[in-house]
Amino acid sequence: MLTTLTITHESFPIAGSFTISRGAKTAADVLCVRLTQGQHTGCGECVPYARYGESMENVTAAIEAVRSNIEAGADRLAVQTLMPAGAARNAVDCALWDLDAKRGAMPAWRMMGETSAPVExxxxxxxxxxxxxxxxxxxxxxxxxxxxxxxxxxxxxxxxxxxxxxxxxxxxxxxxxxxxxxxxxxxxxxxxxxxxxxxxxxxxxxxxxxxxxxxxxxxxxxxxxxxxxxxxxxxxxxxxxxxxxxxxxxxxxxxxxxxxxxxxxxxxxxxxxxxxxxxxxxxxxxxxxxxxxxxxxxxxxxxxxxxxxxxxxxxxxxxxxxxxxxxx
CATH class of the missing domain: 3.20.20.120 (Enolase-like C-terminal domain)
Structure with missing residues (x-):
């Protein structure tokens, strides 16, 4: 079954500001990847981080570069080789985990190989x-x-x-x-x-x-x-x-x-x-x-x-x- 990939840029205001040694920010700007197969949609979110040379633009471009592979059915292991470590792969990888969980009868924690349900x-x-x-x-x-x-x-x-x-x-x-x-x-x-x-x-x-x-x-x-x-x-x-x-x-x-x-x-x-x-x-x-x-x-x-x-x-x-x- 073909997969449809959607990328959205969303911004969530921070309560006050968030300050570290490199500077302050007042909003969390995130990219959300949604992968849809039939009635099921899996979602993943990433935060491009300038410290590692990431921006909304180049992370979006990195996801677009593998769009055809993802929509043709590339799985998590394929994505490991298609994309380098970083925010772009995170959004795609987590969306694939979520999609697999929603399509099947097994929650993500079981897919991870855990033997007991997660706790607080x-x-x-x-x-x-x-x-x-x-x-x-x-x-x-x-x-x-x-x-x-x-x-x-x-x-x-x-x-x-x-x-x-x-x-x-x-x-x-x-x-x-x-x-x-x-x-x-x-x-x-x-x-x-x-x-x-x-x-x-x-x-x-x-x-x-x-x-x-x-x-x-x-x-x-x-x-x-x-x-x-x-x-x-x-x-x-x-x-x-x-x-x-x-x-x-x-x-x-x-x-x-x-x-x-x-x-x-x-x-x-x-x-x-x-x-x-x-x-x-x-x-x-x-x-x-x-x-x-x-x-x-x-x-x-x-x-x-x-x-x-x-x-x-x-x-x-x-x-x-x-x-x-x-x-x-």
Whole structure:
């Protein structure tokens, strides 16, 4: 049966703004791929990311370049070879997973090889980068949450880390520097992370400088984000990282992300499942991937002024598995 492919660009306003070391944004601009066969439609969402040279235009072009293959019936394994890792392949891959689930009698989690139904997960909630007093106010407002992810990445984040910890004394903390630290600032930042009981530090150094992490003591586990995209990247990172952040938009979809998860565990790396700022459609397959992960950061819809309908259900610090009518 022939498949019809539709691509749409959609924009979802962010509640306030979302600020990291590379800048701020006020809307989540996403591309949605819909694949229709007869009465069944599968959907996938991606977020083009400028850090990796992606834009709405070139991601759309990458999907258009394989339109004829997809509409002729290319499956997930074929797409792995037709398209490189990245946002474009993610949207197509997740749409194919969803279409297969909707056409058949097997939910996506069973197709993934899982033996038990997905359960609710504790997810981080993100505190944007700002002045220490601003970040402390954000942290205080969300101090009831079990896990906070704190955006840092300036030359001196010591006061920010201490301010957030004082404002949220009972929350577990993850820091995300988004490549904003430098080798010469690591010792001071590691020291305050130990003082403030930080559980994990994401991508402290720029990708091109992260070799320095292999030469220093890491008293707090360090997680690769910008330095890791696909399974083939992992073996070269074990000397400098303790964990990896798997994001579907980097990996190029759930198919590759499942391989990454398995390989990371073989290498003794902890697994974090994260996200770009997107809607529940982007988070849904990641929730299934995150079953059993060491850290979960799937709060994208919570940062939006308005999510898709239907969306994921969030309860306190928990995100619940997606309903089949959303995805999978």
């Amino acid at each position: 997960l504790t997810t981080a909630y993100t505190i944007s980068l700002g002045e220490p007093e601003t970040m402390a106010a954000q942290a205080k407002a969300y101090a009831h949450r079990a896990l906070l992810k704190v955006k840092v990445g300036t030359g001196d984040d010591v006061s920010r880390i201490r301010a957030v910890r004082a404002a949220a004394p009972d929350s577990a903390l993850i820091l995300d520097a988004n490549e904003g630290w430098r080798p010469e600032t690591l010792a001071a930042h590691f020291a305050v992370c130990v003082e403030c009981d930080v559980r994990l530090i994401e991508q402290p150094l720029p990708q091109e400088d992260d070799g320095a992490l292999a030469t220093v003591s890491r008293p707090v586990p360090v997680c690769a984000d910008e330095s890791v995209h696909k399974t083939d990247d992992l073996a070269s990172l074990v000397d400098r990282y303790d964990a990896i952040n798997i994001k579907l938009d980097k990996a190029g979809g759930l198919t590759e992300a499942l391989l990454m998860r398995a390989r990371a565990r073989e290498l003794g790396l902890k697994v974090m499942v994260g996200c770009m700022v997107g809607t529940s459609l982007a988070m849904a397959p990641a929730v299934l991937l995150a079953q059993g992960a060491d850290f979960v950061d799937l709060d994208g819809p919570l940062l939006l002024a308005k999510d898709r309908e239907p969306g994921l259900a969030y309860r306190d610090s928990l995100v619940l598995p997606p309903e089949p009518r959303l995805w999978g």
